[in-house]
Amino acid sequence: MVKDEEAEIEIENDEMKKFRSFKGIIKKLIFIFAVVFSLFQMYIIYFPLNTIQVRIIHLMFALVLIFILIPGIKSVKSYDRISIIDGALVLSTIFSCLYIAIESIQLSNERLGNYNNMDVVVSTIIVLLVLESTRRILGWILPIIAIAFILYAHFGNWIPGTLGNSGFSFNRIVTTLSLWTEGILGTPLGVSASYVALFIIFAVFLQQTGAGQFFIDFSLSLFGRFRGGPAKVAVVASSLFGSVSGSAVANVAGTGTLTIPLMKKSGFSKADAAGVEAVASTGGQLMPPIMGAAAFIMVEVLNVPLIYIIVAAVIPAILYYLSVFIQVDLKAVNSGLVGLEKKQLPNLKKVIIERWHLSIPLIILIYLLSVVNTSPGKAALWATIASVVVTMFSKKTRMTFKNILVALERGAYAVLEIVAVCACAGIIIGVFSLTGLGLKFSGIIIDLAQENIILLLILTMIACLIAGMGVPTVAAYLIVSVLVAPALITMGAEPIAAHMFVFYFAIISAITPPVALASYVAAGIAGSKPFITSIRAFKLGLSGFIIPFMFVFNPTLLMVGEPLEIVISIITAVLGVTLLAGTVEGYFYYLNKLSSLLRVLLLIIALSLIHPNIWTDLFGVIAIAMIFGFVWLKRSVMKTEIIN
Template identity: 40%
Template sequence: MFAKVVRTLAPGRARQLGKLENTVVSIIAVATTAFFLMLAFGIYVQSQYALNWFIGAILAVAFLTTTGNPDRPTGRSLFSWTAAIVSIAIPAYFTLMQPIYEMRLPMIDGLNLADQIAGVALILLVLEATRRCIGMTLVAVVLIFLLYGVFGHLLTGPFWHRELSLEDMLYQIVFTTNGLFGPALSVAALLVFAFVAFGTVLDAAGGGDFFFDVANGLVGKQVGGPAKVAVVSSGLYGSISGSPTSDVVTTGSFTIPLMIRTGLTPTYAAAVEATASTGGALLPPVMGTAAFLMSDFTGIPYSTIIISAIVPALLYYLSVFLAVHLRARADNLAPSATSSTKNIVTVLRHSWYYLIPIFILIWYVMTIDRPAFSAALALATLVPILFVRLKRPVAVGKALIDAFDDTTRRMTGIGVACAVAGLVVGTLAMTDLTGKISTALFVLAQGNALLTLIIATIIVIVLGMGMPTPAVYALASVLAAPALLALDIPLLPAHLFIVYFASMSAITPPVAVAAFAAGTIANANPMVIAVQCCRLAIVAFIIPYIFIYNTGVLMIGAPANIAFSIVTATAGVVALVFAQEGFVSKPIGAVTRLALTALGLALLAGESLLALLLGR
């Protein structure tokens, strides 16, 4: 009985869309992508109107493309059609009422019955879409917070809050910019959308093939070439797409079978791909959704964030690359390149034009700090590349329409996650639970910085076991970040610390989406893959602690200190990987591995080692 209930509440599966459903979804998706690209180019539309469109489109697509649970038929569903129509009708109602809402006095003019019905219905639709697309775990977390908002006034002690009526809660959660329509949804719609569109069109223009050819030309002829190609190509592609799952599906379809054919086990091959793809969410110039949320939440310019993120991301990829190199040396694996493999010079000579949109993206992000416009402009430069690749205007038009369609479908999970995170953020704002939890964390850690960081890490990892990265960061940034800031940790390192661990949720069991995607390709157990991923990415769980105490690796400080920090951190990563793999030029013993571990940690911490140990 219990298993049946669990199965009923499990996430749905993709529908086999009929002609009618596919046409409706495609119309919504293409129109939505076109609309938000227009906004990215600078066409002005009041943000609330844009968010109304976004939430309506995302929910409608979610219901039409995802079944209620894994056992439901994948064909047409009356409930899904009804939910999709209501999902569009409610934001349309809000749009019509917006002029009236703008005249309303906050907390004085009440909500009418239609407003309340629409608000409750929208919350229920977001929760159901979350259950279908992400899972019951996230819904359960949100319900706990909502129930706290309803019944928290019955508690005693520090977690008591004033009694809130249904109207009070609806007003805060739905009719202000502090809840569902808050910063998380705004970032997804007005910023992330443009980058996802750029990545989708780049993929349609052959960008995935280009990155694979570049990686193969660089490292394909080395020992263990397939695994190294996976690391390099996934890093290059992931730095643009910002999506670990998309990266795994795109590059992993080439690299995972290639790794298996040259001697790696399916589990290890899938783990290499998933680990390398997850790092793309940490690697500039695009990074992932959490980085955009960080910029919006903190007010730190996105260009500043990506400059600070460069060295930690490169250290991450250095550790993964070196680990697969040592594994290849130990197992004496063959290169992947053949005599017909193009070298890097040949690849760039024939396909140099793929560098143009990437250069434009980086240049405009760094110089004008308008990320959405930069992504839209870079996307526009992909159109001539499509003409070079496909030749015929009709084929180019179809490729763009398909890419626009795919963009909104890819945004569904991100949009739903950001919407449901807004429900929690709104509840936190109403009840001041953020301050209470931060105080509790600080008291629990007794003011010890290291212990506070460890508790914050546990919070982020636990949240990451049931949530996608945007939701993890959105919640952890309001739950854990204030406690870190109370320790006088600077704003950028504190939030980047959370971004790192939130991004690691893609390979953290039990809900390791990147590992599941890789497991599908490799036909291997995703849980075993996720454990192997965590081993490969062990340095990623250490680096955030290092840049909290040693901000030189974030390019902060005097040039000499920055250079010293980068050199010692690089040496520390190398020592840790040697210790982890137990191999240098030959297998090494336990004592040597322990010594290398101690040396690596000391080099990473640098002059902050004493502060780290003392918790200051």
């Protein structure tokens, strides 16, 4: 690997510190197992097994690696050896998963609903293994939620009213959750096995090629010299890096180690520097083409091509980053922050000449999805192969066979969290399906909102922010979308808009206090206080909180509608988020520092531009023109008086 990639490798190693460190033959065996896991994901694209076999073997690989690599109890001794309990969990995983894989045909046909004792035992083991693996890799929150839902299914007959159920037997619950394709082996795990894993592996390969460093250097060379340059670099680099990583935390770690120190040097406080990076990195999951696992699950739920979701996400992502970029620029102007010296910046021409080819795999991916209409799994596979091939164009980027094996290993490790989340979320969704809770809850929330869609959207936003506080985006999206998205659709929202709304706020929860994971990671890099950082990040991303409401009321922002309508909506939305950024920052171009009255006026104008109505748009344009005209006239009069 080239020297430019050393920083990326260090970051990846930091992320792997939660894993055990082995030596000798055990280390080699784990390495081989991880590589085989990644190769299995590639193999099934062209040589598929039956649905249950694909999902259960995918789960088996992940659970085995989790139990081997992540200790159940954190202690110094637990990080260099496998305990007897871990060994038992590994053997239980292999036995149970292979049992279901081998018996899959009979379980789906002859024994469907008439399971024997061994089926029940294996089902129970699978549920327990999923809960324990999720606890190890994510902590207690999601497993506790899953356990609560299991208890709800069993003791539902004790609950009065609409939310109650008939109370299901233990055997019925565990077999439904483990053996049917509506529980652990349901859609989330199916999406993970079919193509999310491959997209994650592709992202790892792309980072291993040095593409991440190319994105950072490209952003530095373009924006580093301008006022507040390092912060603008963070915004642009994070949007590019995030389009590949699909994870807010990984994005912070990938770009923050460079951009945060640069921001601090240019005059940003520790908390502001960390806040900018957290907000910029969080938006990475909104940026196509990868967007994280939740986007792929949305594809299955809505039964639409992946390119449909990618196209729908483009304008909201651009609006999000535009609002952050403008607010950063306004802060730089207001605070007198300057850019970096030219000698500190990479040469743009040199960066492009030496590394432009590293962006080819992304172009190939988008081409295969949009033009050729290739399946997501095949597109990701060929893009991964392309990421290796393009490195051969230059000695500085060339991947060796060892580099390829390391990328396969790290790709397998990067998949583990998603598999655990999808499997555990499958328990929750399985209970929804078994008890009919989703439909019941949708009816209740519609009544609670009194058929007011604005109130329902606010309740949905709050639910997403709370759900996303302690769990990954995909889990928050799955839980809230099952409970609330049907209600939004019933009340008139476009299906794509309803699910994008939930998806958007599940992502934004990463910068929302009190638990803001992206902000806390950025604070660790900057050396700032986590809670203060999360407050700064929340303020910086505040104008972005309006964007989901915009596309629910105006689906043309999701590319739904006539071209002219889409163009007009984009123009008014850009004006709206620009004014919102100024309102939040308390400073705006030409108007300079804003009085309280002017901030309120700009807020009203911004909201009128955001509202999808020709008359409110005209009001907004005329009002902002009048304000600028009044300020210009006032300054002209003052200038004349001074001259006289």
